[in-house]
């Protein structure tokens with residue numbers, strides 16, 4: 001039986017995957033985060049990138065690698081609520097089925113701001129705005145939808161339009177930062193509790209990450225060709241991620257866990 005590693009096929013994991021060469025006996029399986037969560041729980045994969053929300057809910061049965069994350073400090077650019085009326089007037093929101101964490105984060109931010117919006121799973125893109133007040137998209141779909149609203153490639157991240165295509169676009173990680181001044185951890189690498197990943201697999205993942213971050217221009221160019229998004233936009237997008245679960249990321253994750261009731265104030269969370 002090969003050692004099976006679960007990965008999302010999102011641009012934001014490309015720096016971890018682009019130079020990941022699975023040796024004999026290691027198999028890569030790609031899925032969306034909610035599938036990866038399920039595959040790890042059900043034994044379909046042995047090590048996987050999983051939604052942080054899923055990890056927090058099932059942490060007794062899972063063991064996170066201590067130095068891997070998909071996190072950001074501030075805007076993430078790919079977990080976006082696209083909406084046609086102001087945040088406070090939102091009442092019906094279509095949510096993607098691809099993510100656990102982002103949906104929980106949206107619900108928390110709405111609750112925090114006292115907005116009584118209903119979240120409805122719906123497989124829609126921006127066309128969903130014809131019948132919903134807002135549409136939550138993550139990953140490559142969010143990125144390509146956002147890039148598709150830009151009339152030109154801005155020279156700087158500070159030149160991004162406030163209302164691309166006339167839409168409101170709320171970046172959930174930026175809203176988290178505005179409320180907490182902390183990073184937001186979207187995903188972690190985890191195995192089932194009691195199942196140590198082979199050291200050579202962990203070394204392989206670390207080597208692939210080091211190579212991917214060291215050659216980010218090549219990774220951005222490949223993702224640009226795959227997604228049809230200008231490479232400079234991809235390069236900044238990828239440069240912006242935090243992949244090492246460092247102390248600020250851990251504090252952000254523990255704060256999120258407490259905020260959504262997954263960690264008691266007296267509980268200590270550790271990897």
Ligand SMILES: C=C(O[C@@H]1C=C(C(=O)O)C=C[C@H]1O)C(=O)O
Pocket residue numbers: 008010012013033034049050051052070076078079098099100101102138139140142186187
């Ligand atoms: C920030 C993102 O990261 C992804 C978001 C995840 C989630 O919300 O569950 C899981 C894996 C990450 O690669 C994104 O998809 O835009």
